Amino acid sequence: MMCDKCKDCTNLSARDVFNGVCLISKETVSIDAPVCKKFVRADKCKYCSKYIASEKDSNLGTCDGDMVYPDLAGCEDFILAE
């Protein structure tokens, strides 16, 4: 089961692969921290209706037959999965 983290929030300005700044609180947060009440889900492939997760590798998936990865920022065709 996938848990949302700060890295999945539009309010995160990522500083690096470890931390970022929350644009709401202006505080430094770990990008792996659990989300707060102000969480706004960012468009990412893993939330898109076209995304099909790979059975072999949880960090890979496909979109219309093209390889994608779950944390890739959503493209112009993003449609939120049900």
Added chain:
Amino acid sequence: MEATTNDQYLCFTCGTPPEEVEDREVKKTACPRAAKLLQEFYDAKISLDTTFPYWYTRTWIKEEGQHPLVRRGLAMKSAFSHLEAAIRPDEILVMSRNKYVRGASITPWTANEFPLSDEERARKDSKKASNKALEEVTILATGGGVVSESTPEVLSMARRYGMRIEEHAALIEICRYWQNKSAEDTCWKWGTLHPEYDTLVNFKNAVLMAADMEYGNRHGRSVTNYQIVFEKGFQGMIDRCKELIAANVGDGTAVDKVAYWQATIYAIEGVQTWVRKYASEATRLASIEEDAEQKVVYEAMAARLEWISSNPPRDFMEALQLHWTCQLEVYNEMQGSGFSPGRLGQVLYPYWKEDIDKGSITREQTLEVLECMRVKYTELEIATCAGTTGILAGNTFNNICLGGVKPDGSSAENELEYLFIQAAINCPTVSPTLSIIYDGRLSNAFLQKGIECNKTGCGMPAWVSNRVGIEYCMKNHSCEGITLEDARAWSVGGCLEIQPGAVYDNKIGAGSYSSSGINFINVPKILELVLFDGVDPRTNVRVFPATGKKYETFDELMDTFKAYFGKVIQIFEETYNMKVSATFELDQPLLFSALSADCIEKGADIDHAGSRYNRCFTTWITGQVNTANSLASIKKNVFDDNAFTLDELKDVLLNNFGFISALDTGNFSMMEQTKNVSDPDWERIHALCMRAPKFGNDDAYVDDIYVQVADCFLESVEAITDVFGNKWCASMLSVGTHGPLGQADIASADGRLAGVTLADGGQSPYPGTDQNGPYAVLSSATVIDHTNFKNTQLNMKLHPASIKGNMGSAKMLDMIRSFMDNGGFHIQFNVVDSRMLKDAQENPNNYRDLLVRVAGFTQYWCEVSKPIQDELIARTEYEEV
């Protein structure tokens, strides 16, 4: 076991330092906004993002069958269009390479091998002229923003970059796709066609050269031309390409030109989308911002970004933002370094002057944004293999030139350039580095401002001679019909490469091919091959056939050295020609070409000689001072004085004069080495080697040999023609290569021990050997004709007390003038007490913002590798000027 400081032969201070450690005389602080951004930079780790390579590759695959240029343009458009916009609190100048502060991306269509697993690489490495041997001896920095170790969430790549574990599988898939298609693999395949390819493999295995530039860092050391985009805006550039397509579309021979223009349109459209995303993000942030003042900042930012996404800038802030966008697009487009802003202060001046006169900006506001700009440049990162990373030492080499003359020959200094210097004084940042183009027409006040900046110890400005720069351009670009106006508009690309100007619409600008070529030949290794009959004594790799030659005279030995030097250069340059021309249809620099006079008008990118000047294929060397010193020692001790034989010398070199190798002690300067065998004969020979004449003391015995080495280098380099039909260019500086190449060398006849870092720069004396004062160094450094070389480089370390006060400033300026008047090209300074560096090495956490000048660039001390740190501590410190 006996620890020795070697100070019976070497003197690491010239004069007596004050009793107490002394800080730099000039110390200022950044404005609050820049200070906050700087803190964010200090806190940030270097991070890789996969978005750009992902979309580039996905679109490239989809567009198979298109003309290669059009296919690349479409891939580029897709990659830029999908980048995320990341705006951080306190920013006024915005945009980053990707979503991270110190973000970089791998460009697998250029270099796809290093992210792959060791097993995957090993399959090819056995037959490939690769960087593997270099990587094995490269010691990288571990402090500051470096991610040298993996965690459960983050992988350390090339011992420097952090990558999210979630993205790694995708990146590997992408890199595998590019196998046998990338520039790297294409280079390799084409290189094998050279009849002496096997010798090339042995060159690389013996570490006769630093990293491959043909794919790893092919473009850069060049100057971006902003006049084109400032005049037309992005939309105007697109429109011009459309006009040219319309005018040529009926010409059956113009297919490649049409493809070039169409590809340029696509690439610029991608950049426009990217800029507009930032504008939208600024609007979004304004909508959620509660602080009224910050809300206004976001709104202004959104309007500025929206405007520059299409139009020419109307004011200073728009021009500054647009220039920064152009810098980023070039870094994202290619894996390269040193895309320098050049005469940026002069390009921006008309916008700024109009704003100041109108009262729409103040000097304080200008200074604030210039300090913020410095943080932005310092954030720039490029992702390369560990070998190239070691050479670049984490720098991206963005050089701003100040002063010099205008195309009409009058002084080019302006008030905005004073603010550029002040921003560097206030804000301790490594980039952009500053160079003052010294000319007698510059005002004393301007030169003194430069000295004030030097006194902060930030290592900038470097000082370069306008006369040498212009003369170099007139001599070396006469084959391309250079004009005096373009020569006067010259600028430094990268850390030090002289790049001719390209006056555009009567304004100062740039337009030349990258300084690209053979990235640092290990000159001391060539002498090792002479002494050991063609075999590299460290790896036992046979590089040249055995001859069994016994040298009866020094001249005979020198002849072999010159022959080997020439052969090494010939094979490297010939294979480079073959390899790079095979990549010209793979990773063309579309956006950089659009920012180089006259590519759009000619309908050709810089790889197809679209630039106004193209004689830029370059070979660099490292360790030539150690080599001249070693040859002087051999001449004196073996042939003049018969103090020992060549066989005795070889024996003692292989035994490292009885010392433990620096690679084992972990100390990389001659200051602190450990002896484990006390053999009186070895000690005698070592003493004689150490006492032999040394470059940097105004001693003709060794300086003449240095001239012979330099002449041989120049002649050999120029004997080969590049792919554009011009002669190759010769260049002398070290960047960070004197570390890893020294680690690949055994002990040398100058008394230097195995694995110890080589002399830096082109004319810097070996640390501790220059004992006749600074003016003797300047004399030695000017024994060659600097106008023959694309760059030369001299570093000096001054104690802060030696240049204290007005008198000290005047002395320092006199010294610079004297050097330039005597024909020197470049000089730069570390102004620091060596004891502070020693303390910083022991207590790095107390010195996060300590800056040092390495060789052509400034770096944070904590992000400099140990071999270079040791060399910096050991550099001779001058207590008096």
